[in-house]
Amino acid sequence: MSSRLRVDWPACRRRGFCSELLPEVVELDEWGYPLVTGEVPESLTRLAREAVRTCPTLALRLTDLPAAAPPPGRHTKRFL
Amino acid sequence: MTATVLVRPTDGGTGPTLRVRSGPRLLADLDDGPGLDRHRDRVGALRTPRLARLLRSLDALGIRGRGGAGFPFATKLRTAAGARGRPTVVVNFSEGEPASFKDAALAATRPHLVLDGASLTAGALGAREVHLVLPGERPAVRRSIRTALAERRGEDRRLRWRLHTADPRFVAGQARAVVELLSGRPNLPVTGWQPEAVCGYRGRPTLLSNAETFAQVAAAVALGEDGYARLGTDDEPGSLLLTVGGDGSRPEVLEAAHGTAWSAVLPAGLLDRPVLLGGYHGTWAAPGALTGLTVSRPGLAEAGLALGAGVVLPLADGACPLTRTAGIAGYLAGQSAQRCGPCLNGLPALAAAVRSTALGRPATGRVTQLADLVERRGACAHPDGTVRLVRSLLAAYPDEVAAHADGCCTFGAALPGEEVAS
Numbered sequence: 341m342s343s344r345l346r347v348d349w350p351a352c353r354r355r356g357f358c359s360e361l362l363p364e365v366v367e368l369d370e371w372g373y374p375l376v377t378g379e380v381p382e383s384l385t386r387l388a389r390e391a392v393r394t395c396p397t398l399a400l401r402l403t404d405l406p407a408a409a410p411p412p413g414r415h416t417k418r419f420l
Numbered sequence: 421m422t423a424t425v426l427v428r429p430t431d432g433g434t435g436p437t438l439r440v441r442s443g444p445r446l447l448a449d450l451d452d453g454p455g456l457d458r459h460r461d462r463v464g465a466l467r468t469p470r471l472a473r474l475l476r477s478l479d480a481l482g483i484r485g486r487g488g489a490g491f492p493f494a495t496k497l498r499t500a501a502g503a504r505g506r507p508t509v510v511v512n513f514s515e516g517e518p519a520s521f522k523d524a525a526l527a528a529t530r531p532h533l534v535l536d537g538a539s540l541t542a543g544a545l546g547a548r549e550v551h552l553v554l555p556g557e558r559p560a561v562r563r564s565i566r567t568a569l570a571e572r573r574g575e576d577r578r579l580r581w582r583l584h585t586a587d588p589r590f591v592a593g594q595a596r597a598v599v600e601l602l603s604g605r606p607n608l609p610v611t612g613w614q615p616e617a618v619c620g621y622r623g624r625p626t627l628l629s630n631a632e633t634f635a636q637v638a639a640a641v642a643l644g645e646d647g648y649a650r651l652g653t654d655d656e657p658g659s660l661l662l663t664v665g666g667d668g669s670r671p672e673v674l675e676a677a678h679g680t681a682w683s684a685v686l687p688a689g690l691l692d693r694p695v696l697l698g699g700y701h702g703t704w705a706a707p708g709a710l711t712g713l714t715v716s717r718p719g720l721a722e723a724g725l726a727l728g729a730g731v732v733l734p735l736a737d738g739a740c741p742l743t744r745t746a747g748i749a750g751y752l753a754g755q756s757a758q759r760c761g762p763c764l765n766g767l768p769a770l771a772a773a774v775r776s777t778a779l780g781r782p783a784t785g786r787v788t789q790l791a792d793l794v795e796r797r798g799a800c801a802h803p804d805g806t807v808r809l810v811r812s813l814l815a816a817y818p819d820e821v822a823a824h825a826d827g828c829c830t831f832g833a834a835l836p837g838e839e840v841a842s
Contacts, residue, residue: 348611349760349799369793373761401613 342379343402345388351399358391358400366391379405425450429524429558436671440525443675445651445659446635450529454564456571459532463642466536466575468543471501474637480645481657483637486522487512487593487630488701488729489801490717493637496627499617501545503625509542510602510621510628513565514555514586516593517699519731522661523631525673527554527561530635531568537634539576540641545627549580553598557588590700590755594800595628597757608757609800630729632661652678656716662730682710690734694741694817698728700748701805703812704741724815726808740831742820745813746771746778752806763803766794774810782825784814 345358345365354372362384367375380388380402392400427438442450452458469477478494485491500507511534513523526534538550554562562585569581586592587607594609595616601607602621613619620626636658640648649657656678664686665671676685683691695705703725713719720727735744753767770790773783791811794803814821823830 346611346613347797349762349797350610350757352761354761369762371761371765373765373797375793375797403613 341404342381343385343388343404344379345374345376345391346401346403347374347376348399348401351397353397353399355396357394357396361387361391361394374400425529427525427528427560429521429528429555429560436665438521438525438528439670439672440529441672441674443659443661444677445639445675446526446530446533446632446661447673447675454529454531454568456532456568456575459530463533463536463638466539467641468540469641471497471544474541474544474641475501477640477645477648478637481640481648482655483633483640483658484717485629486632486636486660486729488517488698493629493633496615496617496629497541497545499615500625500627503618505624507545507547507625507627508549508551508621509538509545509547510551510553510598510626511538511631511634512553512593512595512598512628513561513631514553514593514598515729516586516590517701517729517731518590519663519665519671519699519733520729521663521665521671522673522730524555524558524561525661525663526631526635527564531564532572533635533638534631535568535572535576535581535634536642537636537638539579541627541634541637542576542579547627548578549582551582551584551602551621553584553586553593553601555588556585556592589757590752591757591800591802594802596800598628599626608759609798609802611799632730653716655718660715660727660730662715662732664732664734676715678714678716680715682713682715685715686710686732686734693737694735694739696733696735696741696744696809697731698726699731699733700752701801701808702726702728702731702733703808704745704816706816709816724812738832740778740820740829740833741813741817742774742778742824743829743833745809746775749774749806749810752802752809756802757800760798760803762794762797766790766797767803767806770794770806770810774813777821778824780824780827782821784821787814 358374359366359368365380369375388402392402425440475494483493515523542550584601591609592607596612597607597609599620616626616628652658659675659677661675663671663673691711692707697703697705749771753771756763756767758764773786776783791807795807
């Protein structure tokens with residue numbers, strides 16, 4: 341299953357490791373911030389996980405596609 | 421004869437005096453004043469429906485959030501109800517959009533309608549706390565709400581009201597910035613990995629919406645589905661609040677039923693001018709574009725327009741939309757929280773490119789490039805809203821851009837001279 345890289349923008353300090361690891365999916369914009377150009381195909385998942393792990397400011401996350409929507413009909417309240 | 425109420429939301433005689441016009445529903449009978457007794461005479465005792473019943477009504481009436489994004493309120497409520505943990509309710513009065521005054525008007529004239537809506541929503545959800553987020557730059561809103569809460573002793577049993585004051589800046593009212601404020605951190609946007617309705621304040625499901633949304637919910641419960649749908653159209657039942665305030669004129673808050681012709685909302689002379697709909701994060705309507713259109717979300721969307729939080733800004737006679745957009749873009753760049761790289765770098769560059777275009781040195785290619793570069797690349801929607809404004813200018817006024825490139829302005833304004841570098 342393909343996935344998507346998401347950037348925690350306030351955390352990102354444009355170190356650029358992500359783009360070095362994953363040039364197929366991450367380019368850098370004119371200021372040096374990551375420009376995620378597309379989904380992460382399954383063949384690149386391992387590298388994407390490494391990018392998430394090695395980001396110096398921990399500003400990356402890998403999320404599944406499509407975004408998980410809450411299942412319909414769960415109206416009942418569940419208290420902790 | 422339309423009754424109006426004058427309100428001064430800011431202190432010290434500096435801010436504008438706000439005119440609130442009587443309307444068909446939320447703003448009916450303004451002469452009654454904001455007190456609880458007369459409110460109960462009008463809408464009856466507070467009733468808290470069961471969650472399933474409330475969801476059914478909200479679904480049937482299609483009530484959407486009134487903070488700008490227009491997200492279906494029932495979907496948010498259903499998500500919060502189904503998520504893990506005891507939910508919290510947040511009422512957002514902090515109108516970050518500086519030209520919006522409708523929630524200040526509600527606080528001054530109809531505070532109990534908003535509080536009823538929040539109270540019954542909290543009751544249906546099983547929430548025990550309601551957080552009220554008030555605008556720091558409009559202290560009168562806080563006073564109105566405190567007065568109203570003091571009147572409500574015994575009305576909302578087992579419910580605790582908690583007041584917060586938002587910073588006076590554009591992005592302070594963004595949902596994630598509000599959750600940060602509640603949590604005691606700086607009132608600035610952060611990345612939300614999940615919707616607030618799933619994981620918000622203290623990791624709990626947080627039902628956050630604009631003050632008017634809760635007033636509409638209270639009206640829907642008090643009137644019932646049929647009663648609520650008596651106003652508006654089949655597709656969009658009910659009414660909405662608008663702030664109409666052009667450059668240099670006194671802002672006016674009014675209520676319009678969905679489906680009302682714009683010609684009935686705005687004086688004829690104003691329809692022939694450029695109108696900025698939705699405020700500084702909004703869209704430009706070309707002169708006359710609103711003629712024949714009605715107050716309707718889908719109807720405006722078809723024409724490429726968006727109402728946002730209901731701000732309607734007709735330009736003053738002879739004012740140029742391109743020059744005005746350059747000014748607003750500069751203001752918005754200054755309102756960035758400066759925490760997200762693309763916004764911190766991109767908005768000042770975008771504002772400079774728009775200013776250059778207004779000064780007759782067209783940079784529309786650069787404007788388009790920067791718009792693509794900042795959009796959806798931040799923790800909040802501030803870059804997206806700025807891009808929406810700038811793109812709508814290029815779409816509605818291509819001839820004006822061309823005229824400025826030729827050194828003249830079709831609105832008769834003199835091109836601003838070269839600015840002294842600061």
